[in-house]
Amino acid sequence: MTAGGPKVSVVVPAYNAAGTIQTLVDSLLRQSMPAAEFEVVFIDDGSTDDTGALLDKLAAAHPHIQVLHTENAGWPSRPRNLGIARARGEYVQFVDDDDWLADEALERLHAYAVRHDADIAIGRMVGHGRTVPRELFRVDRPDATLHDAPLIDSMTCHKMFRRAFLLEHDLRFPEDRRRLEDHHLVTRAYLLARRVSVLSGYTCYHHAKRTDGGNLTASRLDPAEYFDSLRAVLDIVDAHVPPGPQRDRLHRRWLRNEMLARLRGKRLRDAPRDWADQVVDEVGRTIRERFAPGVAAALPALQRTVTALAAEGRVEDLHRLAEWEAGVRGVVRLTGYELTGSTLVVTLTGQLRTGDGPITFTHVDGRDLLVVPVEEIPTDLLDCTEELRHGRLDVLARSARDGTESFLPVSFEVKRVTVPAGGLRVVYRGTATVDVDTLDGGPDPGDWALKARVSSFGWTKDAKVPLALSVGADGPVVVDKRPSPTPPPPPEKVGLWRRVQRTFGRRPGATGPGAVGAT
Template identity: 60%
Template sequence: MVEAGAPKVSVVVPAYNSGRHIEKLVSSLLRQSLTAGEFEAVFVDDGSTDDTAERLDRLAATHEHIRVLHIENSGWPSRPRNVGIEHARGEYVFFADDDDWFADQALERLHDCAKTYDADVVIGKMAGHGRGVPRELFRKNRFDATLSNAPLIDSLTCHKLFRRSFLLEHGLRFPEGGKRRLEDHSFVVRAYFKSRRTCVLSDYTCYHHAQRGDSRNVTAALMEPSSYFASVRDALDVVDANTEPGPLRDRLHRRWLRNEMTNRLRGKRMLEAPEDWVEQVALEVQKIIQDRFAPGVAAGLPPLQRAVAYLAGQGRVADLRRLARWEAGVAGHSRIDDLRPSEHAVAVTVAAELRSGGQPIGFRSDDERDVLVLPVDEIDAEILDATQQVRKARLDLVARRRETGDEIFLPVTFETERVGDQAAGEIIHLVHRATTTIDFRSLNGGRTRGSWLIKARITNAGWTEDSPLPLIFVCRADGARPRIRDERKVWNRLRSAVGRRVRR
């Protein structure tokens, strides 16, 4: 039962030396479409040493639905969040960070979704600002999502709506005791397994997840490998306690192998890290691969990540660096093949491919398999088998609103062309083509006011790379006819002007 007069939602915010960075969150809370009597914000000041406590106290003094709790410094968000759970009065709890912010209707839409579908957990669409967010999860609404039928495992941050009685019933709390990296993971994975219904709300961007420009988020510092991967093992323990050996467990384990392990030993991310730190990470990854993962975990990765996992499992750090130097040059390249505007719509055809160092990513034929070509020797063709990924390769076109960071997958028809004479033993590469018609009366539910940029998003063989297109669509009002800015023409005019100046 819900307490009479209780708020619909409690927003719990851990705060530590937030300073002016908290203002964007505060402003977004004060703009919510839920009334002040329908939600509360509970800020838990974790012993700040700057003016954060005073800022929050002044805020609470002028807004009855904002409360501030002051605790001794714990050094990490877990303790403040747990304190927030105990003091929250809302039917639902949302955990927000002090440097993120909400869209204006976020809390109302999340709560409506939770009530409509009687959900224990609701995940609202996120926009990333210097941070990654799960893209595939938000491709569509999902009103009965599970770890078996949806990519929930891609979303392990706690920035979600939870039924408070659900948290209390199952004793769901964040791990405390010092700086516990990945404190979200064990909490969220437990919630997914316990939840009677989980919903994903993808047709409205609810939450904006930001990386502070001064990199002073409490979790932004370089992690200590041994304790970090101890937290990975804790999350794996939760999965193991709730699954049997087999395809589901392998798929869930694969999320940590991909995100927390192989992705740290790839490309620019590896090359920019201190060498001794990379050695420690590689050793911890090797231990977990050998101790915890069944063969099916790495086998389900795309070929590039399989190669990284193989090299890490063998302790071949020098080869990992060689591969990282090559991968650092991988990027998406795209061009506009056709552009046809009409009254309120625009049809666009785009061609795109992946390249490294100016050369297309290549594949060679091996017993009717497409084998990824990499600049590292002594990796079995079976590990580099990209046949399934080549068949599933796709080109998405994504509209991104410049002002807010909202991203919308556009409906496309696409095809893939194999370039090169495979029968003659040539290395082939793939060129993808996609066509979409953007109707600005219905894009983003008709909420189109602003400037929209179009990106080509290429997914193949372990990469997902964005390539911005030189098009900007400007709508002066929701649903209005767009004004098209073709940056190719701007660039051509600029190039001509520079050429004339040089000739003079």
């Protein structure tokens, strides 16, 4: 360790993780930050498998790693609190036993936190079977606030906290077996922090879904207990933020993510009916008792509609709407591409569809109204004029190596099209540019898949683009996802342009209906 103590303490609660923890261990041993500058505190939460023995062996071989064995708490909160008490670092980074860190995560995120004097530093996350924030990591945010950045979308504890900040405000996780335990700490931390810095230029944290059943917090929630805990988080907001637009905006996050999301699409359609009805009851109660009118008023049309149906207890209409929404998907049509040196330009169109047709709207008295399969919905709830005005088409490149997603420069236009059966639909036409020399700090050898993200009517849906970029020693190669009828010739026998021609049977600048992926 350095003379003044470690720069970072990595705190990891572990429970029956013998079969999953090696990926994390390997990532910790690969850190670019010297071992003398950070420590790892594993808290073995009464594991009944070989986790404790594996961690003891690891600690015996590496002086900067220590293990604390405790009786099983059954929840990660108490182990994390014990880790805070044991930590000696300037900053504390929380990591779960089924996740892992990128090789330079600690070095880069610590340097970023110190450079900007941050109480909290958040590194870009990649999800593996888990959802992670998207918009938060679109750009670096050295001084992000709840007013000007979507910080509230990132509520897990997998961040780097200044240890003195945690101690000063007695920031700890609730130790009873409580859902949303991260939210209780992170909400207070956001509201108390002098500065929060978001590092988006480097993927730091890989958030994985554990498939062996070892993650207790992934089990089915009890609606009454869950929403009691949610209301306690709202109490934290209310204690720090007076009534008004800012409180409404913060409340909106829990309404949108923790409440309405459970009453929409496949999540409601596929849930056991008796359990789903309990969730509807709890959501309706919370809407009626805790939220001012301005909370739901700023939501997109469909979410405003779901809010109203839940508040009124219209359970059958909620299920009818969920069945329809379960089919909503993004659809992308590739219309052309052109590869010039290390730059690929892709043109495409995108829209949202459900069932056999597009999402539609009607234009009445100067307003755009979403068309839904439920009767007796006030037109004010169905007004989607604002969300159509702010709809967009994004194109992203996703690394096959580690899942990192990078937003590409894109320009797009919106076209309203009449639907033969009646109503209107929206089509986005866009052009995206892939510059290998700057892609995720490149150029690095590897494969990148392209996908489009269609945001319209309050939905955001991804769709695969049938092109991929392979970065090799001799530059980029465009690869069709569809199987080739014959094996391509060996790479060393043909040039870049010849390989592209062999793959597609057309020149790389081809456009129009016959281009790759045209449908």
